Amino acid sequence: xxxxxMVEAIRDALDVMMARDPRVVVFGEDVGYFGGVFRCTEGLxxxxxxxxxxxxxxxxxxIIGVAVGMGAYGLRPVAEIQFADYMYPGYDQIVSExxxxxxxxxxxxxxxxxxxMPCGGGIFGGQTHxxxxxxxxxxxxxxxTVIPSNPHDAKGLLIAAIEDDDPVxxxxxxxxxxxxxxxxxxxxxxxxxxxxxxxxxxxxxSIPLGQAAVRREGAAVTVLAYGTMVHVxxxxxxxxxxxAEIIDLRSLVPLDVEAIERSxxxxxxxxxxxxxxxxxxxxxxxxxxxQERCFHHLEAPILRVTGWDTxxxxxxxxxxxxxxxxxxxALRAVLED
Amino acid sequence: MxxxxxxxxxxxxPAVRPGGRPDFQYLSIPRAGAVRRPPVDVxxxxxxxxxxxIIRVLNREGEAVGPWDPGLGVEAMKAGLRAMLKTRAFxxxxxxxxxxxxxxxxxxxxxxxxxxxxxxxxxxxxDMNFPTYRQQxxxxxxxxxxxxxxxxxxxxxxxxxxxxxxxxxxxxxEAGFFSVSGNLTTQFVQAVGWAMASAISGDTRIAxxxxxxxxxxxxxxxxxxxxxxxxxxxxxxxxxxxQWAISAFQGIAGGESATFAARAxxxxxxSLRVDGNDFLAVHxxxxxxxxxxxxNLGATLIEWVTYRAGAHSTSDDPSRYRPKEESDAWPLGxxxxxxxxxxxxxxxxxxxxxxxxRAEIEDEVLAAAREAEGYGTLHDGPKPSSAAMFEGVYxxxxxxxxxxxxxxxx
Ligand SMILES: Cc1ncc(C[n+]2csc(CCOP(=O)(O)OP(=O)(O)O)c2C)c(N)n1
Ligand SMILES: [Mg+2]
Numbered sequence: 001x002x003x004x005x006m007v008e009a010i011r012d013a014l015d016v017m018m019a020r021d022p023r024v025v026v027f028g029e030d031v032g033y034f035g036g037v038f039r040c041t042e043g044l045x046x047x048x049x050x051x052x053x054x055x056x057x058x059x060x061x062x063i064i065g066v067a068v069g070m071g072a073y074g075l076r077p078v079a080e081i082q083f084a085d086y087m088y089p090g091y092d093q094i095v096s097e098x099x100x101x102x103x104x105x106x107x108x109x110x111x112x113x114x115x116x117m118p119c120g121g122g123i124f125g126g127q128t129h130x131x132x133x134x135x136x137x138x139x140x141x142x143x144x145t146v147i148p149s150n151p152h153d154a155k156g157l158l159i160a161a162i163e164d165d166d167p168v169x170x171x172x173x174x175x176x177x178x179x180x181x182x183x184x185x186x187x188x189x190x191x192x193x194x195x196x197x198x199x200x201x202x203x204x205x206s207i208p209l210g211q212a213a214v215r216r217e218g219a220a221v222t223v224l225a226y227g228t229m230v231h232v233x234x235x236x237x238x239x240x241x242x243x244a245e246i247i248d249l250r251s252l253v254p255l256d257v258e259a260i261e262r263s264x265x266x267x268x269x270x271x272x273x274x275x276x277x278x279x280x281x282x283x284x285x286x287x288x289x290x291q292e293r294c295f296h297h298l299e300a301p302i303l304r305v306t307g308w309d310t311x312x313x314x315x316x317x318x319x320x321x322x323x324x325x326x327x328x329x330a331l332r333a334v335l336e337d
Numbered sequence: 338m339x340x341x342x343x344x345x346x347x348x349x350x351p352a353v354r355p356g357g358r359p360d361f362q363y364l365s366i367p368r369a370g371a372v373r374r375p376p377v378d379v380x381x382x383x384x385x386x387x388x389x390x391i392i393r394v395l396n397r398e399g400e401a402v403g404p405w406d407p408g409l410g411v412e413a414m415k416a417g418l419r420a421m422l423k424t425r426a427f428x429x430x431x432x433x434x435x436x437x438x439x440x441x442x443x444x445x446x447x448x449x450x451x452x453x454x455x456x457x458x459x460x461x462x463x464d465m466n467f468p469t470y471r472q473q474x475x476x477x478x479x480x481x482x483x484x485x486x487x488x489x490x491x492x493x494x495x496x497x498x499x500x501x502x503x504x505x506x507x508x509x510x511e512a513g514f515f516s517v518s519g520n521l522t523t524q525f526v527q528a529v530g531w532a533m534a535s536a537i538s539g540d541t542r543i544a545x546x547x548x549x550x551x552x553x554x555x556x557x558x559x560x561x562x563x564x565x566x567x568x569x570x571x572x573x574x575x576x577x578x579x580q581w582a583i584s585a586f587q588g589i590a591g592g593e594s595a596t597f598a599a600r601a602x603x604x605x606x607x608s609l610r611v612d613g614n615d616f617l618a619v620h621x622x623x624x625x626x627x628x629x630x631x632x633n634l635g636a637t638l639i640e641w642v643t644y645r646a647g648a649h650s651t652s653d654d655p656s657r658y659r660p661k662e663e664s665d666a667w668p669l670g671x672x673x674x675x676x677x678x679x680x681x682x683x684x685x686x687x688x689x690x691x692x693x694x695r696a697e698i699e700d701e702v703l704a705a706a707r708e709a710e711g712y713g714t715l716h717d718g719p720k721p722s723s724a725a726m727f728e729g730v731y732x733x734x735x736x737x738x739x740x741x742x743x744x745x746x747x
Binding site for chain 2: 029030032033034037050051054055056057058059060061062085086088089123124125126127128129278279308309310311313314315316319320
C-alpha cells in the first residue's frame with residue numbers, strides 16, 4: 001500500500017474529492033500557485049484551474065465568510081487558515097454564522113464547508129504558531145471538530161468532512177505532518193514511510209466522524225488523547241511499562257462516548273491528554289463525560305496532562321509541551337490510587 | 338430578454354512566474370520631482386491624484402529635485418545612509434545566525450530599509466510606532482543597541498522579553514516601539530487608539546501605524562481607517578507595499594483595482610503614495626504627515642512603494658513563486674545605492690568611503706553578535722528561566738498558575 005506523509009495524505013484527499021465532485025473548491029492564503037506554506041495544496045491549482053484552487057486575500061473573516069456563502073450556494077468549500085492561531089478574525093463567521101445557519105433558517109440554508117488549520121506546538125513557533133484552540137470550536141453548537149493523528153486517518157477523515165453536510169473544523173497537528181513526533185525532541189523522528197499508519201490507500205475512502213480508534217490495548221488505565229498527544233502517550237506507555245489502553249479520539253464533536261465508556265469500564269482508570277491550556281480545555285469535557293458515565297467503575301481520580309495555562313512560549317517550548325515524562329508520571333500516579 | 342453569458346471568476350495572476358522575464362509594467366513611475374507638494378492643511382479630496390502617482394525626490398542622476406526635496410543636510414543624510422547599511426548588515430548577520438541554528442526564525446527587511454530608517458527621522462521622543470515584524474530599521478535608526486535586539490532574536494538569558502516571543506517580535510517602549518504582535522494588522526487600529534488617547538489627554542505626541550500591503554485585507558485595517566476618519570487623531574497610517582505577501586503578489590490584496598493609497602479616499606483621509614526606496618522622499622512625506630498630526634489636522638495614509646528583495650522569512654523560498662531576477666529588475670532601485678549616489682553627486686561622499694563605512698558597520702555588527710551569543714543562543718548557553726513562562730500572564734500570579742509552576746518543578 002502507498003505510504004504518505006500527513007501532508008501528502010491531506011493533499012491526496014483534496015485531489016480525490018476535487019476530481020469526484022466539481023463543487024469542491026479549495027482556497028486560503030498562499031494556497032493557489034504556491035500550494036500552501038505547508039504544501040498541502042501543491043499542484044491542485046495546476047490540475048483543477050484557478051477558479052477551483054486559489055489564493056485568498058489575508059482576511060480570515062473574508063475566507064470563512066465567503067466559504068459560508070459558497071456553501072449556502074451549493075458548493076463544498078475547503079478553506080485553509082494558515083495557522084490555527086490566525087483564525088480569530090474569522091471566529092465570528094464560524095460561531096455566529098457557519099454553525100447556526102441550518103438552525104436559524106430551519107434548514108433552508110446550510111453551510112457545508114471544511115475549515116482546515118494547522119495547530120499545535122513543537123516547532124519553536126512561539127505564541128502565534130503553536131496554539132491548540134479545539135475547545136473554542138467544541139464549545140459551539142452546530143460545529144463538528146476533527147483532529148487526526150496520522151496520514152491514514154487524515155485522508156479518510158478529511159474526505160468524510162468534505163462529504164459532511166455540516167461545517168467541520170479540521171485541525172491538523174503540524175508537528176506530525178512529517179512523522180509521528182512523540183515528544184522526544186532530542187531524538188530523530190521516524191518518517192511516516194516507516195510507520196504502519198503512513199499507509200494510505202489510493203482513491204476514495206472515508207472514516208466516519210465520531211469513531212475513535214484504539215491505538216494500543218491495555219488493562220490498567222485508559223488514556224484519552226488526540227493529535228500529537230497520541231504518539232506522546234504511546235512513548236510514555238512504552239517507557240513506563242504501564243499497561244495503558246490508548247484511545248485516539250480523532251473526532252471531538254461528535255465524540256465516540258461508547259469507545260470511552262467501554263475502555264474505562266474495563267480499566268477503571270483514566271488519564272486525559274492535550275496540548276491546549278488546561279482550564280476549560282476539552283479535557284474538562286472528557287473528564288465530566290467519564291465521571292458521568294463511569295463513576296461506579298472508577299478506582300482513581302481522573303488525571304489531566306495538558307499545556308500550562310500560559311501563552312505558548314518560544315524559548316521554553318519543551319518546558320511547556322506536555323511530553324512523555326509528564327505523561328509517564330501521570331500514568332504511574334493514577335495506578336498508585 | 339437580454340442574453341445571459343456564463344459567469345466566470347477573476348483570479349488575479351502576477352505578470353510573470355519563475356522562469357519568466359521580470360515585468361513591472363503594472364507600475365507607472367513618474368519622473369522624480371513631478372508630483373506637487375500641497376500645504377499640510379489641504380482637504381483630502383483635493384489631493385486624490387497623489388494617491389495614484391508616486392512622490393519621488395532622487396532622480397537617476399542622483400540629484401534631489403522638485404517640491405518634495407526636504408533640503409536635508411549632509412550629516413543627516415550620512416546618518417540615514419549609516420542606519421540603512423546597519424539594518425542591512427544586521428539582517429544579513431541574523432539570517433546567517435538562523436542558518437547556523439542559533440535561533441529558530443528570522444525576517445529580513447532587505448531592500449526596504451529606507452522606509453523605516455527614513456520614517457523614524459520624522460518622529461520625536463515620546464511618539465509611538467506600532468510596527469510590523471519588518472520595521473527593525475525604526476530601532477536601528479535610533480541607534481538602539483544591536484546587542485539588545487540580538488538577545489531577543491536568540492531568546493537568551495538577556496532577552497528583555499524573557500524568551501517568550503518569537504524572534505523579531507521586539508518590544509522597546511523607550512524607543513517608541515510598541516510590542517509587535519504575530520497576528521497581522523491587529524496593531525494598525527491600536528495605533529489609532531493610542532493617538533486618540535493622546536488627543537483625549539491634550540498631549541502633543543503622535544502615533545504611527547504600520548501594515549504590509551497584503552495585510553490591508555484584514556478588517557482591522559478598515560476599522561482603523563473609519564476611526565481615524567471619525568476622530569481625526571494624530572496618527573500616520575503606513576502601508577508598506579513591498580509587492581509581495583509571502584507568495585501572494587499585491588493583486589491578491591486588491592492592488593489591481595486601486596492603489597493602496599486610494600483606500601483612504603472613501604474615508605476622506607488625505608493620502609500619499611511615495612517612492613519607498615528614496616530616502617529623501619520618505620523623510621519628506623513622513624515629515625509632511627507628522628506635521629499634519631502635530632497641528633491637529635488628523636490622520637494621513639501613506640503607501641510606501643518598495644520591494645521585498647529578500648525571502649519573506651527564513652522559512653520561505655521565493656524562487657518557487659517569482660523570478661529570481663525580479664529583485665534586480667525592480668525599477669525603483671536600491672535605497673542604499675540611491676542615497677549613496679546622491680551624496681557622491683554632492684561631492685560629500687565617495688565609493689571608497691562607502692566601502693570603508695560598510696566594513697566598519699559589519700565589524701560593529703559582528704562584535705555585537707559575538708557579545709549577544711555570549712549571553713546564549715536558542716539551543717546553547719544561558720537561557721531565560723523556565724519559571725519566566727508562568728510570570729506576567731497576570732499582574733499577580735493566581736493560585737492555579739502557582740500550582741502549575743510547582744508541578745512543572747521550575
Ligand atoms: C492574522 C494573520 N493571518 C496570517 C498570518 C500569516 N502571515 C504572516 S506574514 C504574512 C504575509 C504578510 O504580507 P504583507 O502584509 O504584505 O507584509 P510583508 O510580509 O510583505 O512585510 C502572512 C499571511 C498572520 N501572521 N496573521
Ligand atoms: Mg508585502
